[in-house]
Amino acid sequence: MSTFLKKMELQGFKSFAQKTDFEFPKRVVGIVGPNGSGKSNVIDALRWVLGEREAKQLRGDTLGNLIFAGTPKRAAVGFAKVTLYFDNREKLFPIDAPEVMFSRKIDRSGNSQFFLQDAEIRLKDLLPILARARLGARGLTMIGQGQSDLFVRSTPDERRLMIEEILGLREFRLKKNQAERQLASSEVNMEKVSAMLEEIAPHLKFLRKQKTRFEKRAEIEKDLHSFENAYFAHHFHALNEDVAKLNVPFNEAERARAEKEKEVLEYENDLKSVNRAEVDIEHSKKLREALTHLFARRGELEKILARAEAKLEFSSSASTPAEKTSVEMKSILESLEKEIRMMEDWHELDKIKNALRDIAGRISKFFSSAPKADTSELENEIAKFKKELFGLEEEIAKVRKDEEALVAEQQNANKEFRAKVEALEAKKNELRKLDQAVQQYKFDRERLRMRMEELEREWMTLGREKSELTTIAEVRDIVEFGDLERKMMRLRGELAAIGEIDETLVKEANETETRYEFLNKELEDLKKAVADLNALIKELDHKIHADFKSAFSAISEEFNNYFQLMFGGGKAKMKLKMPDVKIQDIIPNASEESAPAEVEEEKEEKKEKYSELSAGVEIEINIPRKKIGSLEMLSGGEKSLVSLAALFALISVSPPPFLVLDEIDAPLDEENARRFSDLVKEFSKKTQFIIVTHNRATMESADILYGVTMGDDGVSKTLSLKLDTAA
Numbered sequence: 001m002s003t004f005l006k007k008m009e010l011q012g013f014k015s016f017a018q019k020t021d022f023e024f025p026k027r028v029v030g031i032v033g034p035n036g037s038g039k040s041n042v043i044d045a046l047r048w049v050l051g052e053r054e055a056k057q058l059r060g061d062t063l064g065n066l067i068f069a070g071t072p073k074r075a076a077v078g079f080a081k082v083t084l085y086f087d088n089r090e091k092l093f094p095i096d097a098p099e100v101m102f103s104r105k106i107d108r109s110g111n112s113q114f115f116l117q118d119a120e121i122r123l124k125d126l127l128p129i130l131a132r133a134r135l136g137a138r139g140l141t142m143i144g145q146g147q148s149d150l151f152v153r154s155t156p157d158e159r160r161l162m163i164e165e166i167l168g169l170r171e172f173r174l175k176k177n178q179a180e181r182q183l184a185s186s187e188v189n190m191e192k193v194s195a196m197l198e199e200i201a202p203h204l205k206f207l208r209k210q211k212t213r214f215e216k217r218a219e220i221e222k223d224l225h226s227f228e229n230a231y232f233a234h235h236f237h238a239l240n241e242d243v244a245k246l247n248v249p250f251n252e253a254e255r256a257r258a259e260k261e262k263e264v265l266e267y268e269n270d271l272k273s274v275n276r277a278e279v280d281i282e283h284s285k286k287l288r289e290a291l292t293h294l295f296a297r298r299g300e301l302e303k304i305l306a307r308a309e310a311k312l313e314f315s316s317s318a319s320t321p322a323e324k325t326s327v328e329m330k331s332i333l334e335s336l337e338k339e340i341r342m343m344e345d346w347h348e349l350d351k352i353k354n355a356l357r358d359i360a361g362r363i364s365k366f367f368s369s370a371p372k373a374d375t376s377e378l379e380n381e382i383a384k385f386k387k388e389l390f391g392l393e394e395e396i397a398k399v400r401k402d403e404e405a406l407v408a409e410q411q412n413a414n415k416e417f418r419a420k421v422e423a424l425e426a427k428k429n430e431l432r433k434l435d436q437a438v439q440q441y442k443f444d445r446e447r448l449r450m451r452m453e454e455l456e457r458e459w460m461t462l463g464r465e466k467s468e469l470t471t472i473a474e475v476r477d478i479v480e481f482g483d484l485e486r487k488m489m490r491l492r493g494e495l496a497a498i499g500e501i502d503e504t505l506v507k508e509a510n511e512t513e514t515r516y517e518f519l520n521k522e523l524e525d526l527k528k529a530v531a532d533l534n535a536l537i538k539e540l541d542h543k544i545h546a547d548f549k550s551a552f553s554a555i556s557e558e559f560n561n562y563f564q565l566m567f568g569g570g571k572a573k574m575k576l577k578m579p580d581v582k583i584q585d586i587i588p589n590a591s592e593e594s595a596p597a598e599v600e601e602e603k604e605e606k607k608e609k610y611s612e613l614s615a616g617v618e619i620e621i622n623i624p625r626k627k628i629g630s631l632e633m634l635s636g637g638e639k640s641l642v643s644l645a646a647l648f649a650l651i652s653v654s655p656p657p658f659l660v661l662d663e664i665d666a667p668l669d670e671e672n673a674r675r676f677s678d679l680v681k682e683f684s685k686k687t688q689f690i691i692v693t694h695n696r697a698t699m700e701s702a703d704i705l706y707g708v709t710m711g712d713d714g715v716s717k718t719l720s721l722k723l724d725t726a727a
Contacts, residue, residue, distance in 0.1 A: 003027060004092070004657040004688050006099070007085040012077040013048075014041040015716040017068040022706060022718070027684040030702030031692045038716030039692050039708040040145050043662040046690070047144065049082040049104045050130060051114075051123055052137035057144075063106060071714035079107040092133040092657060102126070131171035134656045139165045140647050145662040145692070149639030151646040152631050156577045156616020160548075163617060166650040167551050169544050176540040183533040190526045197519050204516050207509035220491050227488050232459050233472040239452050243445065250441035257434040264431055267424040271417065284406055291399045298392045299344060305385040306340065306356045312378045313364040332366055349393065541613050549612070551653055552576070558649035562679075566641040566672060569624040574646075576615035619646075640667040648679050651687055658688035665695045677701040 005024050010016040015038035022029075022042065033039040044058045048066065055062050070076030083103040086093065093100045095117070103115035114121050116129070130136060139162045143150055151159060164170055336359055346352050459469050556574040563572035621628060621642060628634065634642065644664070651659070665676050677697040680689055684701075691698060699705060705721045 002087050002089070004087055005084060005690070006087055008042075008045065009081075009083040010042070010045050011082075012068050012080040013045050013082055014038065014066060014068065014080070015710060015714065016041065016045075017074055017077055017715045020716070020718055023720070024688070024690070024704075026703030027687075028680060028689045028691070028702045028704075030699050030705045031690070031708060032694065032699060032705055033708035037708045037710045039706075040662055041716065042706075042708070043142070043144060043660055043690075043692055045082045046084070046660050047137045047142055049084055049102055050135055050137045050142070051127055053123075057138070059145075063112065064108065064110060066106060067108060068715075073713040074715055079105055081105040086133075093129055094132060095129075128171055128174050131165075131174050132168075134165060134168050134170070136165055136170060140650060141165060141656050141658075142660040143647075143662060143664050147662075148664040148667055149636065149643050151643040152619070152634065152639040156618050159574075159617035159619075160615070163552070163555065163650060164544065164548060166656055167547060167654045169547055172540050172544050176537055176544065179533050179536050179540065183530060183537065186526050186529050186533065190523060190530065193519050193523045193526060197516065197523065200512060200516055200519075204509075204512050207505070207512050223491060227484055227491065228462060228464075229472050231484050231488065232455065232469060235455055236452075236469055236472075239448055239455065243448050243452075246441060246444055246448065250438070250445065253434060253437045253441055257431065257438055260427065260431045260434050264424065264427045267420065267427050271420045271424055284403075284410065287399060287403045287406060291396065291403060294392055294396045294399060295347060298349075298389060298396065299346075301385055301389045301392060302343075302352055302356070303340065305382060305389060306343075306359065308378055308382045308385060309356065309360055310336075310363050312382060313360045314366075328366075332362070336363070545613050554653045555649050558652045559646055562645035562648045562652075563621065563642065565675065566645050567623055571622040572642070572645065573620050574617050575620060576612065577618045578612070579614050579616070637667045637669070637672075640664070641672060644676060644679075648683065651683055655683065655686035658690065660690045662692040663694065664691075665693055665698050668695070670697070673697040 003024050003026065007024060008022040009019065010022075011019040031039045031042055040059070044066075048058055052058055053063075055065065058066065060066060067080040068074075068077045081103060083101060086100045086102070087098070088095060088100045089098050097117065101115075101117055103118070104113070105115070106112045114123055114126050116126065134141065136142065140151065151162065154162065161170070161173070164173055339355065339359060343352055343355055346355075456466055456469065460466055552574070559574055560572050564570060619631065619642065621631075623638070631639070631642075647659075665673050668676055673695045674697045677695075677700060680691070680698070680701045683689075691702065693699060707719045707721070708716050709719070710716050
């Protein structure tokens with residue numbers, strides 16, 4: 001059968017300065033040696049690594065004394081470390097490993113560390129693991145030197161805890177104690193949280209009222225925001241629609257004006273072409289110049305002809321110029337000269353002819369008294385001049401005809417020109433009307449643009465972004481827009497009445513509300529935790545009570561058997577000592593005088609249960625041939641025998657994986673030592689024993705003996721002996 005504790009390593013612990021290994025391959029291991037050799041230090045090491053925290057339980061003043069302090073021949077070491085190796089194939093530890101290793105280390109700074117599988121672990125987390133395997137630093141599983149009567153001299157409550165540890169109930173007791181500590185802490189926290197809730201509730205009420213006022217402002221701002229969106233979106237989209245509607249006729253007017261401008265340009269070009277082709281001013285000027293020249297030549301010829309004809313008429317008259325007086329001649333000539341000069345500006349040929357005839361008649365009358373002269377040559381010249389004058393008349397008539405034709409053409413051209421000018425003016429009037437229409441459209445567009453800018457400015461004075469206005473969808477059916485403006489004015493008035501939001505107060509309200517909700521939730525969690533812890537404690541109480549109660553009668557019976565074996569007769573039994581339970585222990589906040597009637601039944605029911613849960617264990621014994629009034633009357637040996645009887649009674653009902661006994665057999669006589677040795681051999685089938693002893697009978701029961709010696713350097717050393725091999 002395998003052993004539970006396989007190996008122990010000591011390094012720097014008390015007198016074990018160097019690393020020392022103890023192998024435990026057998027069920028019973030004895031450790032022997034002279035007094036002062038350090039063999040009990042092995043038991044102290046076991047107790048220390050299993051969680052002992054009091055130096056006096058390890059036979060020292062302080063935990064720092066556990067480190068090898070040095071001797072004149074051996075230097076001190078800096079730390080002490082003890083490691084235990086356990087076989088975990090039967091899963092006594094809740095660890096998924098075939099071997100479990102526990103270590104504890106302490107250095108000279110006082111730093112103490114626990115390790116599980118080389119990983120550091122807190123003692124509070126280690127103790128439940130050890131309790132599950134029914135291991136502990138105290139109790140009946142580890143009886144130290146001078147504690148052979150431990151069970152007898154312990155109090156009833158301590159005896160109960162020893163029994164629970166042997167029964168494996170210490171694990172549940174630890175859980176219950178932890179749950180009770182947590183319950184007490186939770187109840188204290190509940191009171192604190194309740195007090196804090198009561199403290200902040202009045203202030204929170206005030207803050208909520210103020211926050212509600214500001215929240216109303218937020219609701220008003222939200223409504224106002226919606227109304228403003230609807231109002232401005234409506235006008236924004238309406239203006240955009242007006243602009244879109246205006247763009248259609250404006251674009252059409254622009255196109256019509258462009259087309260009309262083209263027509264006007266075509267009419268102007270056509271008018272210019274009429275001016276160039278039909279109205280030739282230069283030609284008219286040339287005809288006028290030619291006619292003037294012909295008129296001048298004709299006038300010149302008429303003068304010459306008049307003179308010739310006058311001369312001819314004078315020559316053919318009756319009298320000669322000599323016969324007339326010079327005065328008369330001079331008068332006639334001056335008159336003729338004046339008339340001829342007047343004729344230079346005449347253009348009518350008939351008038352000139354008549355005038356010349358009149359002159360000629362007057363000259364002829366003046367010279368009628370003169371003799372006839374030879375006038376043939378003169379007459380030829382007159383005929384020549386008349387012929388030339390006739391040609392001029394024809395040429396003048398031709399030029400006049402050309403001029404008249406030119407004037408007619410010019411009149412026609414002017415008429416056509418006037419018609420085209422009138423048509424051009426009509427087109428220009430149409431263009432002006434189109435210009436006026438375009439300008440009116442531009443004015444309307446500018447008016448809409450200015451209205452849009454004004455709308456955007458109003459929007460931005462509300463603290464809104466200009467780009468936001470373009471993204472708002474139009475809401476047509478929210479309210480009538482006249483009513484909408486009225487609502488906006490009303491809401492703005494309400495906002496002004498409320499005033500600006502105090503962000504500090506709102507922040508404080510939110511923080512206080514959050515804290516209140518947190519505390520409320522924490523209170524609920526604490527209530528739930530208290531309920532859960534009460535349920536857990538109740539469950540653990542039931543487990544401890546049920547298991548303890550089911551095993552206690554068997555333990556008492558076995559105790560009587562082993563007592564009779566140890567004392568050769570007599571009687572012994574264990575019984576529960578019921579404590580005096582008060583109502584406050586059962587029903588919190590109750591009293592004996594004022595307990596409500598409705599809890600009386602619950603009180604009686606719980607009182608019995610609580611008595612059994614907290615009952616201690618008393619011993620009643622009857623030694624043969626000796627009357628015992630109390631346990632204090634027993635001798636040291638008798639106390640040890642009673643304790644041994646209790647120990648074997650316990651391990652017979654619930655054998656622990658191993659026991660550590662330090663000189664527990666010292667007070668026994670030879671016969672009882674033999675009985676003890678036999679019992680160890682018997683129970684070693686179920687329990688591993690590590691025994692420090694001086695007793696020969698106990699040594700004979702061991703499978704392996706470790707001898708511990710100490711040299712002159714003050715360091716403990718070991719040697720081992722397997723007794724079966726030695727035999």
